[in-house]
Amino acid sequence: MSHGSPVRTRFAPSPTGYLHIGSVRTALYAWLYARHHGGTYILRIEDTDRERSTQAAVDAILEGLAWVGLDADEGPFYQTQRLERHREAAHRLLAEGKAYRCYCTREELEAMRAEALAKGQKPRYDGRCRAGDRVRPDVAPALRFKNPLDGEVVVDDLVKGRIVFANAELDDLVILRSDGTPTYNFSVVVDDADMRITHVIRGDDHVNNTPRQINLFRALDVEPPAYAHLPMIHGPDGTKLSKRHGAVNILEYREMGFLPQALLNYLARLGWSHGDQEIFSVDELIEHFDLDRVSRSAASFDPKKLLWVNQQHIMRAPEQQLVALLAEQLERQGVDPANGPPLALTVAALRERSQTMREMAEQAHCYYQEIEQLDPKAARTHLTPAAHGVLAALADALGGLDDWSEAPIEQAVHGVAERLGLKLGKVAQPLRVAVTGRAASPPIGITLVLAGKERTLRRIARALEWVERAAREAGTAGSQP
């Protein structure tokens, strides 16, 4: 295939909106392929559609790619900056008799399409200007490529296998519009040729463009690149992945608290596999990725599995990364990360119980700000009248501690349980609800360390009041006949 020639891949998004999660997978595969083979990965912005392309979209794409770490070796190149080059190539084809001027009007073309459709045929250009005898000085002509009339184009797709197209099925496509601007299919070929792309890795919505592009390469006297068409990503319901399936904008995943390495891992495994391995570091992906393991059928995006993969990466991520992200999320949620324990401690306690960094931050609220309200269900089941004595004993035992660290705290809590002849759960749970406001938290010792001594004692006192008030209210209610 690549006879020793260095691999050059590219990702070529058009900036008409945010960076779609499916596009990120395409970029990832192109990037991984280049990295795995020691090649070059190029970023090219296909902004020839001036109507729909925006700078905001360009920025969103660059930001998204930067976030996931898909760094380009060359580029970003902008297709609009290469217009002259495209025109020049088109006129060369014209001069060589490989293209011709088309004077057909819009109405004419539409009529042609309507007619073909009515006859149950594929709408295609019939080549009426190809002979060059329909010159009309009153219309600005477009340039059409003279596609070969017969024979076939064979695509040995690296993931789909051999695909054969009959040239008779292909019509003469416009390469230069009547306003002189190049069309997508032509720009792509000129750019891929100029940038010496060896492997075009893209979505399989492009397979039908491939034979035309190969014909253009040949007309340009350039050896076509190898092609790898990736199957689409569907939503959980099997239809094309879109907004109604949840987030498709890559940057939303950052806000939701996903780790870029987790997203990459999940996306890589969506349509590719390496034995039974599920969790990969980016380096492992680079080491193992290749196109021969890419599946040929569409895959459905599964948010639940993404969550699991993210959690696995949270458990493995460097502490430093998590500390920074936790701080970010807390601030986003309006909580001051300085108003509590060192973030590294919180990360250590919560990294095994968070599927996202957002969730980790939510679980951490009670260590950085006052509790607005106890979880009603947790309070009802654990802050019972019987818990009053327990809490009082805990306040006493914990209040006397000088060393506020995990071991002594647990010792004190165990001591209270023993003295009262209670199972640990009967002591730890009320304490947990009192201190965190919830029924679930890290082990009680760590939890109290995170809360700090002062907060802990204050919250036990408040819980005591809560129990008393509940008892009073119950008593009042009970006395009513």
Add this chain to the structure above:
RNA sequence: GCUCCCUUCGUCUAGCGGUCCAGGACGCCGCCCUCUCAAGGCGGAAACACGAGUUCGAUUCUCGUAGGGAGCGCCA
């Protein structure tokens, strides 16, 4: 309509003619661990779309059928 592509548990996938009464993972259910929640361990339910061939033998090869998808612009 035409061209092209796809089809293994709900989902991601392993399987490249016999090792498959089909393996792993997510999710789901149960058990264990256990101060809660997780994490972890163990176990369970759950799939080769259908029909013909080829072959001693098909999940694996070929062809049909059905279902799904993509494309058919002077959009990208």
